[in-house]
Amino acid sequence: MTQLCFLTATELARRIRRRDVSAIDVLRAHVEQIERTNTQINAIVTTTFEAAQADAQRVDAQLARGEDPGPLAGLPVAHKDLTITKGVRTTFGSPIFKDFVPDRDALIVERLKAAGAVTVGKTNTPEFGAGSQTFNPVFGATRNPWDPTRTTGGSSGGAAAALACGMVPIADGTDLGGSLRNPASFCNVVGFRSTPGRVPMWPSLNAWFPLGIAGPMARTVEDAALMLSAMAGPDPRSPISVHQPGAMFAAPLGRDFRGARVAWSPDLGGLPVERPVRDVLAQALPALADIGCVVEEATPDLAAVDEIFEVLRAWHFEMAHGELVRSKRDQVKQTVIWNVEAGAKLTGADVGRAERLRTELFHRLREFFTRFDFLVCPVVQVQPFDVDKEYPMEVDGHAMGSYLEWMRSCSRISATSLPALSVPAGFTPDGLPVGLQIVGPYLDDFAVLQLGHAFEQATGFTGKRPPLTAG
Numbered sequence: 001m002t003q004l005c006f007l008t009a010t011e012l013a014r015r016i017r018r019r020d021v022s023a024i025d026v027l028r029a030h031v032e033q034i035e036r037t038n039t040q041i042n043a044i045v046t047t048t049f050e051a052a053q054a055d056a057q058r059v060d061a062q063l064a065r066g067e068d069p070g071p072l073a074g075l076p077v078a079h080k081d082l083t084i085t086k087g088v089r090t091t092f093g094s095p096i097f098k099d100f101v102p103d104r105d106a107l108i109v110e111r112l113k114a115a116g117a118v119t120v121g122k123t124n125t126p127e128f129g130a131g132s133q134t135f136n137p138v139f140g141a142t143r144n145p146w147d148p149t150r151t152t153g154g155s156s157g158g159a160a161a162a163l164a165c166g167m168v169p170i171a172d173g174t175d176l177g178g179s180l181r182n183p184a185s186f187c188n189v190v191g192f193r194s195t196p197g198r199v200p201m202w203p204s205l206n207a208w209f210p211l212g213i214a215g216p217m218a219r220t221v222e223d224a225a226l227m228l229s230a231m232a233g234p235d236p237r238s239p240i241s242v243h244q245p246g247a248m249f250a251a252p253l254g255r256d257f258r259g260a261r262v263a264w265s266p267d268l269g270g271l272p273v274e275r276p277v278r279d280v281l282a283q284a285l286p287a288l289a290d291i292g293c294v295v296e297e298a299t300p301d302l303a304a305v306d307e308i309f310e311v312l313r314a315w316h317f318e319m320a321h322g323e324l325v326r327s328k329r330d331q332v333k334q335t336v337i338w339n340v341e342a343g344a345k346l347t348g349a350d351v352g353r354a355e356r357l358r359t360e361l362f363h364r365l366r367e368f369f370t371r372f373d374f375l376v377c378p379v380v381q382v383q384p385f386d387v388d389k390e391y392p393m394e395v396d397g398h399a400m401g402s403y404l405e406w407m408r409s410c411s412r413i414s415a416t417s418l419p420a421l422s423v424p425a426g427f428t429p430d431g432l433p434v435g436l437q438i439v440g441p442y443l444d445d446f447a448v449l450q451l452g453h454a455f456e457q458a459t460g461f462t463g464k465r466p467p468l469t470a471g
Contacts, residue, residue, distance in 0.1 A: 001029040005166035006465060009075055009223035012169055016074040019063055023056040023074030027118055030076040034120065034167045037468060040148060043161035044078055045139040046089050047121040052076070055118040070116030071250060072230050077117040078168045080156055081125045083214070084203070085109055088119070093127040093136030096324065096331050107202040107238075108172055108214045108231050111246075115230035123158030123171060128321060130336045132182040132380075132407050133391055134158055137333075141387050144186060145466035146432055150384035153183035159217050160187035164466055169218065170227045176212045176313065178380075178410025181422035184217060185379035185435030188464060190224045190452070191217045191422045193414070194445050199231045200238030205320055207239050210358075211312055211414050220462050221423060221452040225249045228445075248446060253453040258292030260451070263372040265299040268409050272396040273381045280434040281378060284425040287458040288376070293451075300368040300375065302412055304357045309415040310404060311346060311354035318343025335390075335403045358415065362442075365416050369441040374451055378409045379422045379435040413437065419445040423452040424461035433461075 004012065004026055015021045031049055038044050059074045084090050084102040086109075091097045105113070113119070124134050124142045134157025135141035142157045144150040145164045152161045156173030160183035163171055173180045175193045184191030192215050199214045201207070216227035232246030264285060267273050288295050317339040325332050325340045368375075381395050391403045400406050413420045418439050425436035436455065440448035456462040 001032060002166070004029040005033045007169070008220050008463070009169035009218055010220070010226055013071065013073060013075055013226070016059070017063065023059040023118065024053065026074055027052055027056040027076055027120070030120060030168060033165065037165045038167060040143065040468065041145055041161050041165055042140060042142045043123055043158040043165065044121040044167060045081060045124045045158065048088055048119050052118050052120045059116055059118065070114060070230070071226065072112065072170070073116035075117050075170055076120045076168045077112055078121050078123045078159060078162055078171045079109055079119060080159055080173050081122040082129050082155070082174055083109060083172060085119070085122065088122065090122065091138050093125045093129070093138055094331070095137050096328055098138050107200055107235060111231050112172065117170070117230070120168060123156070123162055125155045125158060127333045128336055129155040129174060129176065129179060130333070130339065131155065131391060131403050132178055134183070143387055144384050145468045146188065147384065147430070148468070149387060150432065151186065151387045153186035153380070153384065155179040156191065156217060157183045160184055160189050160191070163187065163189045163217055163219055165469055166465070170223060171217045172214060172231070173217050174212060174214050175414070177309065177404065177414050178407045180215050180217060181379050181410050181420060181435070181437060182407065184422040186384040186433060188424045188433035188461065188466070189217060189219050190221050190424070190462065191215070192224045192228065192449065193420045194228065194232065195242060195419045195443050196417050197238065197240040197242045198445055199228070200235040200241040202235065202237040204238070206316065209316060210417055211309070211316070221421070221449055221456055222253055225253060225449045242443065249449070253450050255450045255454065256292065257451065257454055260293045260374065261372045262288055262293045262295045263298040263375045264295050265375060265377040266297070268377045268412055269299050269302045271381055271408055272398040273378055273409070274383060274396050276383055276428040277378055277381065277434050280426040280428055281436060284436060284459060287455055291454050291458050298372065301364045302361070305361060305412045305415050306408060308354050308358045308361060309411045311350055312358070313404070314339055314343035315346055315351055316343070338402070361416060365418060366442065374448070375439040377437050377439070379437040381406060381409050383428055383430070383432045383434070409437070413439055418442055419448045421448050421452045423456055424464070425459065426461055
């Protein structure tokens with residue numbers, strides 16, 4: 001039964017649809033795995049096993065009648081605790097909402113259910129998703145399956161850890177400044193930040209917000225693409241939704257990469273990167289040449305990118321959390337207060353300047369991708385760090401001025417609105433995972449998944465199991 005938990009989602013879905021294994025047996029295997037490993041990792045913070053059993057039985061009954069339950073039929077899934085779920089506690093990692101039970105599902109939950117996925121619970125996240133370290137006062141910290149003294153990153157850290165431990169084959173997450181990619185890198189799984197609007201965001205306080213997205217996490221690129229095929233597609237509730245069907249991501253990912261032009265940026269414009277991370281990526285990079293890519297060291301002009309991201313993030317935080325900070329300040333963590341207050345100090349001119357600079361950045365990247373097909377760079381500048389540390393105070397000897405600065409290898413890409421994938425690239429001498437970030441042109445999400453798939457096939461790091469799950 002344990003072996004079912006480490007099949008790829010694609011293979012597991014195939015077996016369920018062929019009725020080689022029942023959805024209820026798949027669910028039982030994953031429930032047992034959650035009970036076996038979650039107490040050590042703290043990845044899933046709310047469980048829905050009773051409802052999941054009814055959903056799995058429904059999938060089996062549909063298949064028995066010759067009906068199609070959907071592309072994710074019977075696959076256990078866990079939803080991030082920032083994502084609202086009807087009738088299931090959603091805390092946002094905040095004591096203010098520790099007993100909050102929504103009366104509706106988020107759009108991505110609707111779509112995953114409609115595709116036949118079976119919800120088994122909610123995954124841990126930092127308070128309001130702030131910071132790439134998954135801990136909060138409601139549930140505590142999530143620990144890294146590769147070394148439980150280390151963090152999983154965040155803010156989709158619970159999702160990444162659950163995947164690495166075989167608790168679920170797919171999990172959703174969100175990404176503003178790296179929250180899908182950072183924990184994927186730290187846990188040796190896959191996280192995909194699609195073009196904004198590819199997966200419509202609803203409900204949303206600002207339906208036009210260009211930085212925050214929802215997306216898939218899985219143990220392989222093919223599995224992430226399968227999940228995306230159910231999540232993506234236009235919706236009238238999102239005015240920026242991309243008008244292409246999600247089904248396009250169900251197509252085979254195989255592609256000939258001979259002659260593909262890849263720009264390699266080892267530090268994404270001068271960012272400090274720890275040596276173990278640099279060394280792992282240097283060893284992984286030749287795999288791109290092995291599959292036929294022409295790799296050249298080059299970095300796009302990212303002038304003012306940090307200002308763009310940090311102004312728009314602060315503006316969003318004030319809008320989203322400002323009233324809570326003013327009314328319940330003593331129940332909100334300091335980094336959220338700091339980010340809200342930074343947003344409150346902004347003027348209209350500040351926001352206008354950030355939007356103008358973002359437009360200029362978009363066009364510089366558009367021109368960059370006339371010379372290159374892809375950009376590859378580090379996902380994270382550091383190894384997974386001590387789980388008791390809120391965030392790194394320095395990176396490679398360089399002091400960090402805020403809780404955001406160490407995440408810039410991800411947040412700089414967020415500001416571009418380009419699709420970006422974190423794919424496993426190897427391990428440090430201490431056995432800690434490192435991911436490679438693959439970035440593609442605007443709206444070319446499928447090509448990014450294709451290169452990620454080819455890279456993982458060439459390197460073989462995807463799907464490796466942490467010591468916690470051995471045996």
